[in-house]
Amino acid sequence: MSILLRAGARVVIFGITGRFGTFSIRDLRASGTEVVAGVVPGRGGTEVEGVPIFGSAEQAVCDTGADCALIYVPAPLALDAVLEAIDADCQLVAYPGDGLPVADAMEMRAAARARGAWLVGPNSPGLISPGKAKLGFMPSFCFRPGPVGLISRSGSLSYEASYRLSCAGVGQSTVIGIGGDPVKGVTAAEAVTMFHEDPETAAIVYLGEIGGTDEYAVADYARRLDAKPVTALLVGRTAPPGKKMGHAAALVGGYADSWAAKVEALAAAGVNVARSLDQLPIAAAESLARAGLAPAA
Amino acid sequence: MLMLEAEGKALLAGSGLPIPAGAHLVSDAAGVAGLSLTFPLAAKAQVRSGGRGKAGGVRRCDGPAEAEAAVAAILGTRFGGELPSGVLLEPWLPIAREMYLSVVVDGRAGGFVALYAPEGGVEIEAGPPPLRYEFGLPRNFRAHEFRRLLETVEADRAVRERVIALTRRLLQVAAAQDCTTVEINPLIRLQDGNLVLGDAKVVRDDAAAFRHLELEAALVSERMREVEDVRRCQDASLMLVWLEGEVGLISGGAGMTMAAMDAIAAAGGAPACFLDTSGNPTPAGFGLAFELLDRNPGVRAILVSMFGGGLHTDRVARTLVGILEARGPGAKPVVLRLQGTGSEAATEILAAAGRVNHASLEEAVAEVVARTRAPEARA
Known part of the structure; x- marks a missing residue:
């Protein structure tokens, strides 16, 4: 199965005529994802790369049956675009942009949940169910289909970590970039629950960092008696306190934000914490073995 | 903020x-004289760092002379490295x-x-x-x-x-x-x-x-x-945080930059910076990164570690060759690791310029940490 994003997803792209939008038409198609519509207010009736453009999400969904939205608009316009996609009944909406006001992230998250839809982002590369579909801009060559559900706060780390896992024969059911901001759509807590319920996911890999509380939610899950095996890698061991490391949420304020506190909490909950990036595929393979699976050739 | x-x-x-009613903000001790103040009052350092109370940044004053002295003393004290931008005078509350x-x-x-x-x-x-x-x-x-x-x-x-x-x-x-x-x-x-x-x-x-x-x-x-380096990076869409170590790290993406910092520490070195170039992986962006690391005397060797996702590492390689050749002999040693999209072409471009493209982050990190210790790092 995979989580959230399935084969046959029909994608509508907001801001489809921009640089990212046009790139994504080709990139998503190359990954086997159907881009069925674009939304650009006032430009309905035109098309780009063979994709019809609509003036509103409602029209796009009505005419094409789009069910997933990928939103490439600047932060000041993002809240309205995401609300429009949700109101048009898109069940999955990815907003990859960064620099979004946290108040707008709260509104987006609440609006999605009120309609039973899921938001992915902000500040995330999106998600991919390898071999099935992609909603975002992560580089497809890093991924291969398999039994590991991967959750990452960082885009760049998810690419390289997935690439290393793929090379080691550890494929992925879905890789979701939950994003580097404090308030977001799908959280680590929600993602682990989805992977828990997904019959095609046998083990979970979590890529975390300093700051925020997502790691503690992962530890809470791992303590469940019926939890699937969890492997984790945390970055930011060498980050000094009080300095933001790129991501809005990657900041050590108190002890609970620190690398040491999080590693301790995860390890105590039974998570297999990899000591470094090169140890991650080994640790993930161990987890799979515990779930009765061997890495693919 | x-x-x-x-x-x-x-x-x-x-x-x-x-x-509290009747508060005044002053930026020098002389400014206290012209104010109509009621005593006792609290003189409070205006700083962003925490723990000011325990560090003497809040003082009780029972008269004008005491208030002037307190303001002068507070303005001359650093709190968590930070000089107060002013002193807030507030009534001492019951x-x-x-x-x-x-x-x-x-x-x-x-x-x-x-x-x-x-x-x-x-x-x-x-x-x-x-x-x-x-x-x-x-x-x-x-x-x-x-x-x-x-x-x-x-x-x-x-x-x-x-x-x-x-x-x-x-x-x-x-x-x-x-x-x-x-x-x-x-x-x-x-x-x-x-x-x-x-x-x-x-x-x-x-x-x-x-x-x-x-x-x-x-x-x-x-x-x-902000210090000038950080400001220039912000203007160029690079993210820079100076650290204390000797390995100048040029990387891409916040998560991978932290992963590379941690790998440097695990190999016995220490990163000199968090420097994320993903916002501007162009000749201008990499040029600024090298300029700042070359000028910082604490940096003894430089590691460029990029994993190409959307980024084409062959283009990065061409940019780096141009920068490295312009630096000339005697410059700080540079270790390169370009992996992912376009990396085979990147390896060829670097080889033609007499440079090695390391195949993995771990290998490149081991090499750069060794170079910070080698005698030629001081050359």
């Missing part, structure tokens, strides 16, 4: 919140009790939480964790829910009701002004029963500057206060 106490209080006072109250954005709540502790003040960290009321969106705040929780920790009914009303007002300011933290510590109960904000720590969301002109202006002046 963390506001100074005086700025935060001014913002809150503008929405009718109770700050305190009956000190509590703690804050309204902060919290990822777990998907929005705001209110935190309350019946005993506030400088020792707040030492006490039990404050009461936590999660409600997320500002419009989901319910006085009756908060009251039910408060009843478990706050015995004084009048205080409870005043705290609830105050929280509602703080939340309205936080929502309207895009604040991610409004922390009142201490929240003071005066001898007459009224509550007043003893201190205010207000953090505004930089990302919301597009809808607050005064925040935009404050960010511009904050940027001017």
